[in-house]
Structure formats: structure tokens, C-alpha cells
Amino acid sequence: MHYFSPPLDSRVVIVADLINHATFSWKSDTVKRLFNSRDSDLILQIPLRISQGSDSLMWNASLSGNFTVKSAYKVAYALKHNSPLLAPQASSSHAQAFKPLWKIFWSIPTKRKIQFFLWQCAHDRIPVLSNLEVRGIVKDAICKRSGLEPESTFHLLCRCPSSLMVWRISSLRLCFDSICIFWATQWNLLIDSWQPLPNGKSNLSLASFIYWQIWKARNDWHFNSTHWNPKAILDRIMLNFHELSNISTLDTRLHTHLSPSSPPSHWVPPAEGKLKLNIDAAFSFPSKSAGGGFVLRDHKGKTIKVASVFSPFISNPEVAEFHVLREGLSLLIHWGYSEVIIEGD
Template sequence: IKGKIKHFMWKCYSGILPVSCNLKSKGIQLDEICKTCGEAPETIEHLFFHCSKSMQIWTLAPVTWEGLQEDTQNFRGWWNKLCTMKASRMSDSRIEMTAHILWWIWKDRNWWVFQQLKRSAKEVVLLITLLNFILHLSYLNYSDSIFLSLILRFSLHNTHTHTSRPIVRCRATMDAAKSPPSYSLRSKKEPYLPTLQSDLKSRRASKADPNPLGVKTSGKPTDPSRRLRNRCTVSKKSRRRTWSFGYADPIHLKRLGMWLNLMIRKSYFNILNTNKLKSRKTTWIGIFVKGSRFPVAIPFATSWDNDVVLVKVSPRKHNVLAMFFVEITSAIFVCLFYRQCLPGSLSPKKAAGKIVLCFSGNGSRAGKGAEVKRARGAGLILADSETYGSLFLAEAHLLPATSVTYKDALKIYEYIQSTKNPTARIVPAKTRIPAKPAPFMTAFTSRGPNPIFPYILKPDITAPGLNILAAWSEVSGPTYFVDDHRFVKYNILSGTSMSTPHVAGALALLKAIHPDWSSAALRSALMTTADLIDNEGNPITDAYGKPADPFQYGSGHFNPTKAADPGLIYNASYTDYLLFLCSIGVHNLSFTKCPKNPPHPFNLNYPSLAIPNLNGTVTVVRTVTNVGCRGPGVYIASIQPPPGIFVKIRPSILNFSRAGEKKSFTITIKTEGGFTGTIEKGEYSFGWYKWSGDIHVVQSPMAVSIL
């Protein structure tokens, strides 16, 4: 904690902080009413604990102190109890965060008193989170922290006015897992910590109830009639600000995102290609994105002297990557015992001047090229993992290189064994459009179901994530190696971290078209309009050519053009998500107490449906809102039930008389009595239900397993 904050905390603890009541007690003539809320005298306890704005800040802040809400009548006693809790079971970081929250509440009060600068509770929490996170980056040196603080301060005081309707900008996060540690805003304890980046417009929000569920808490009573309202008015003279932040409590991060009406894009990489999502306890909020192939390929020809040519992919010619593309013809050397080309495994006597065939496995892919270069090899043929199927990865290497599938690598190996002097050529790449089939699901990402929250079907959607030309920091070379001294502005990358920014950009465009839509509405628009057919007119497949399912692509491959006019949307409010948290057993919600009988988690108004361990009959309620461009419309339900499952929708026809009108329907799911097939216990089967209008088709996937 900084020295000035320690001094501030000492003043609070000693009761001498210059709040209005303390100043008036010293004979200074001033109005003692709280300048922030105007509701009560400004004491230390009121300012930090009972002021309506402070209560909003504590509600949104990523720290929760259970049992302390009722001990806020005396600051000294509150702090003593907090420190006692810290000594027994809490960490220093939570104490530091608490001190920073108090400090920024005080700063926010002074901004208004002395500069007439008013910030919303949302903005204050963003500042707290960002700056606290920066101060704890052990891999950022002091000058870097000061530099980031100056950037933040400059951005907060820079104001741009606009005379037209503000356009929402979005900085998509390309959080490559191997980003240079000195420039990666990640927690060491959370290597896959999601980064939320959003561009906020200055807006005047209506007063939000810190207890939107309307349940009496153990602290200050709240009026049950008050509800959280998400509607905001946007001034045309808007201030645009950008923050990037992250912290180690994902539940609070995503809860904050829903309150701010922001979308959190999230993705996971799974090298083992298992059929389970990684055990993250928060994959149910935001948009969970999977990677797929986009219909553009960058083929790289590999040939040998028996006239067999394999067209593979590798980075195309570029002046800053010129060392990739020397056309070479050389004898082939295959590493047998040391086939994975691990560091120190190759003999320069055998590999010098030859193209080396290496197999994926242990070690990094670029590291295998580095080993070939160390052994003075002329080039690299890298065999992809057998689990990758038919996909090819284009990537940077330290020497001329190409990748081939595992099956093709075996053909090359057979050729090497068939002749005494095998030779090969690596020639420059050319772009091929369109690549077919596309899209197909890549093999390097995990699948559903979600083992923690099986009531929400994940992933939500898929987007391009294979061989994506992406912006690249010039801090490191394209291969991450220290001795790679090339500096490039773009690199070709693959992974779900490439899919995520595609969805982020699509959301930004949709928000510009529909600025009044909530984050849940935007997600619904993308999911219900996604494509299920590839560019050959066939259902989307996986990397092995087998039909894919919703546990691989979610609702399908995103189509931003169709999402601009989805017809119907499934909306959900902040209160709906709080109730969902209550229904799955998350009860440690700041200033919010769950009702005794929360609704079933099935009933979160989500654009997909997952029923784990079906036993008997389940009835699910969904509500759709008409947002069709033509206003009135009639939608008819159609069902493709999962095998062995009976599904019925009531009513089967929805008649909308105007735009914005809402209609609810029920979905009844039970096992089919006359089914003659075999359904294994716990195994999921998939289906779809659709609402079809004159020009719109609103489709949602279903996943059901039998108990």
C-alpha cells in the first residue's frame, strides 16, 4: 500500500478525516450534508458505508467481507474486526484492495466537491480494479507502472465531443497464452485469467438498488419495490474512455460485466482435446467462444523426387519474414530416436545442410525449428499431432519450414526409407481462396459439457481461430525466442484466443447498430442466427471429417450480418443472473441476499437449452422479444428433438403485433416411451428448436442426458 494511502487510513482510523461533520465540529461553517448523496450528514461511517453511491461501489467491487455489513457504525471497530479476519483466514491482497476502495471513495468525493467532476459507481470500480491490478504486477517495473498510470490519467481527462450518435468502439483481446511475461497483464496465479476490455461512454445511469432481488439483508434495509434499471441516457457530447483490467475473482468480474451491461468474451485451449470443458467455475457468463477454420488457406508446397506433392500451409512471403522463404532443395534427414527434435537431440554431423522431419509432441513447435537451426539444418518439415486430424497450422519459425498432417508425415517417412538419397523442396507460399470445407471445428480446443454448470450449454458459438493474421507486439520476435531479432507488426496465430476478438468485433458492430440492446440481447442475436452449414453445403464437421455437434460449435458459426436483424431475442437482466447464482448455490453476494426459493437454473432466459440427468418431466420457461425490422410478425415453432427425447412447445405459434413486444412459452422435455434405440446413462444427445417467421429463423440447440 502506498504511503499516502496508509496516511489516509490512519486518519480514518483515528476519526480525523476532514469530512463535513469533523470540519463543522472544529467551527468551520459549512453544510454537513453528504456531498455525494445529499441524504444524511457526512460522517466517516456514512461516507464509506451508508452513502448510496458507496454502497453501489462495494456491491460492484471485487472483494467481499461477509459478516461486516452490520459493523459499519464505527470505522475503528469495523477495521479491527476486518484485520482480525485477515489474520485468521484472509490474504494481504484483500486488505490492500479494501484500502484502495476506501481511498477511491474519498477521491471520488473530492472530485465532486472541488472539481465538480462526477463519476458513476461503475467508473470508480473500474479505476479501483485497474490501478490495484497494475500495482500488483510483479513483472512490471516501477517505471512501467508510472507510465501506465500516466496513460490512465491522460485518458480520464481527455474529452472528445461528438455531434452524431456515439459509436461503440471495442478493443478485442488477443490474449495469446505465450505473451511475453513483461508485457502480459496476467496474474501469475491465474495463467488464463480473462481480460475484459471495453470502451465506455459517459452516461447518466438511474440510481441502482444495491439489493436488486428485493430481499432484506443483514445490513441497511432496502425498499423491496426498488429494482435495478439498466436503461441509460447517452449524451451526444460523450466522453470516451478505455480501461483494461483483470483480477482473480472471476465471479465478481462477470457479475460486474453484467451490471455494466458489457460482454465478456472467453475462450479455453485444451491440448488434450478432451470432451470436457476445463473446470472453470465461471464459464456460464459472457460468450464462450470456440475456434474454427475460416475459408482462406495459405498453402506451402512440399515435394520430393518421386513426384509426390503435398500442398500444406505456412506463412506467406513478407519482407520482414523473408528468411522463411528461401527456395531450398536438400537431402532429407529424419530424426528416429530423437524424432521430436528436443533441445540438444540433433547431431550437426547428420543434420547439417538437410531438411529435417520432426514430429510434434513434447516441446514447443518453434523450439523444434530452433533445434534444427542449432544443428545447422537447412529446413524443417514438422508433423502435426495425430489428434489434429486434417488441420494445418501456419506459424513462424527460425528457418524455412512447413507443417504436414500426421498421415502425410508417415508418407514422407516411407519415402525416406525407400531411397538412399531422399531430397525435398520447400517453396514460397501462396494464398488459396476459398479453402474447402470451411468452417470446420479445429481439434485444439476443449468440448462441452460444462462440468461445473451443466445447466448452461457451452460453448456458445464458434468463430475463425485457425491461421489468423493478427496484430503483434514488436517487443518480441514472432517465435518468442530471445535470439529471434525480427520485429513484425503482424503474425499468423491460431487458437481460441483468435476466435474471441472476432466475436468482440462483431459485438461492437451490433452495439453500434442497436445501442439500446443489453449484452444478453447481443449474445442472443449472435447465437440464434449462427450458421450450421459449411461452404460446400454440408453440416459443419470436425477436423476428422465427422459431423460436429453443439458441444463443439455451440449454436454454430457466427454470422454478424444475420445477427444485425435476428427477429427475436432472448434477453436477461442483471437480476436474472443474480437469481441464477442463487439457484446454483452461490450465496456470498455483496449486499444481496438470495430468496428462499430461487427459480430453477433451467429457467435462465438463455438462447440454448441443456438438461443434464433428465429424470421424469422437466418444464422450462423462455421469453422472447420481437425486434424484427418489420414490427408485427407471426412465428411458428418447429422441433428436432434429441433421439429418445420427447419435446413439446406451448404455445406453438407466437403472434407479435409490434416491435418490442414480449411473449413467453414453455418447453416440456421427457423421455420418449416408445423409443427403441439405445441411450447410455449420462450420455448427451442433441436437438434443436426453432421459431420461423416470414424472413427470420430463430434457432436454439438442445443437449439432454438421461439419468
């Protein structure tokens, strides 16, 4: 997990001011001046898109992003009758335009049930409150968690503050465009942005698990009154994500960098009154990404804290081990512990 602090400089700066548009790279001096050392390091690790294409206007009421009279009529009708907007259905021309993206959609390395769930989301067929209101099943479509707006597919998975907390503490750290109307449009933008990157499929795979677990957690909250805990949701996401990385259907082998000496067969507790943080790192050669787990326990073996981290853009196992160790130290500082024994493989 990553925690970001406000800029040390009180001046308001937009992201464009942090980028050298001539070389299309970060202005490292500016970033380091405005942010503390930890945050500046994390920012400078974010890759910038190589393509320098110009921005263009997009019409969010159609899947293709192009304005059509039919989609405009639907928007006008929804505004006039104060009814929720339905996701645009793909016409033959739209389907043809998005054919490459749909092909990538079904090749995303994730579970089949999640692929089917995402397909339902893309066609706005999951039973969110706005869809249930249209069918006459419920009378009030306002999101019960936020109370801000109707619970559409996009609101539930991307814009609801409760869901945004899960995205923000994940390694993807996404903040979705507030002017977007349909989930399908947002998903297509993610596919288009990430697919060319070396770790693009890994990012899309992780995003699919986040969408799925947000939906499951929403249902647990709605029907079972289960407490909404973003940290617990993220832990389940990372557990399932790493489990999937180990199965042969992904054609990916997860390599753990072990020290030459064999690890102890059982956990050795620290001295009385002391704490021990156990860390473990895993590295994936195909996706050039790493995962890490942290468990903080006292001398009696009682678990004090647990955490996990997923890190893209890791070059080799040695860097993965160092990166996870650094994250462990950062977590100890965040938790407020200064004298802790750290043990790894």
C-alpha cells in the first residue's frame, strides 16, 4: 500500500506542470521540491505514455465516443424525466469499432466468472439500484453507501467514495474521470491505455479482481450488513490475484527469490517485549512485477499488523526483495514502530 502526503509547497500545481513536454519525462527537480522524498520517489516511478498524441473531445453517451443523434436523444429523455441513464448498447458499427478491444477483453488473464461479470458490466446488466429502478423492482436508486447519486454500474465500481478508497490504496492508485457516465467507456479507456504497456495485462488483471471484489463486498454490505473495510477488501483482491498468478492457465510462473540458506522450519519469536516483522517477496519474470506480504507479531506470536503490496515495473528478483524491504520499513514508520526485528527469506 502507498500513502501520499500533500505537497510540501503550498502552491497549486497540475500534473502537466510536472512533465517536461519536450522530452516527455518527469521534471524530477520540481517533483522533489513539491513532494516529500517517499512520495517523489513513487511519482518518478510512474511511467509516462510515450505517445504524444493530442487530446480530443469524447461523447460519453456512446460506446465509440462519437456523438450520435440517437444517444443525444437518450440523454435528453433521461434528463427530462429525471431517470438514470442506461449504458449505450453496441450497434453493428460500434461493435465493429470496438472489435479489437473486445478481443483483448476476453484475453485478460483473470477468472472466467470475472470475465463474464465484466461483460455484464459492459452491457449494464448487473442488478445495481439504477437498473432495478428501471425494472420497477425498487423505487429509490440513490446509492445507500454514499447517498450522493443513483447507484449505476459506473458509480458503484468507480465513483462511489467507498469504492474509491479501495482503488486508492491499491498499487494502481486510479482516480476515475468524474465526467464519465458509463462503465464500458471507462473500461475501454483502461484497455486502450494499458494494453500497449509491458505490464498492461497484469494491470488489467488486477483491475478485474478489484471490480469483482468491490461488487462482492457491496452485496455483503447490502444483504448481510458486513462492515465495509477497504483494507480487508484489498487483502482478498491481492490473495486471489497472486493465487491466479500461480496457475498454469496464465502461462506465468511466479519466481520467489530465496536466499542461499534454507529458512527456518518454524517461526522464531523475538525476545519478550519486542516485535518482529516477517516479510516475503515474489517476482514474476513475464510481467516484471512483484508482490510482497508483511506480518508484524509480538513475542507471543500475536498478530499486530498485516499488509500486502503489489508493485509493477520491477526489473529482477533482487530489486523485488529490496523494494519489498523498503515498503516494510515504510509501513513500520507509518504504523509508528521504531524498534522492530525484520526477518525475511
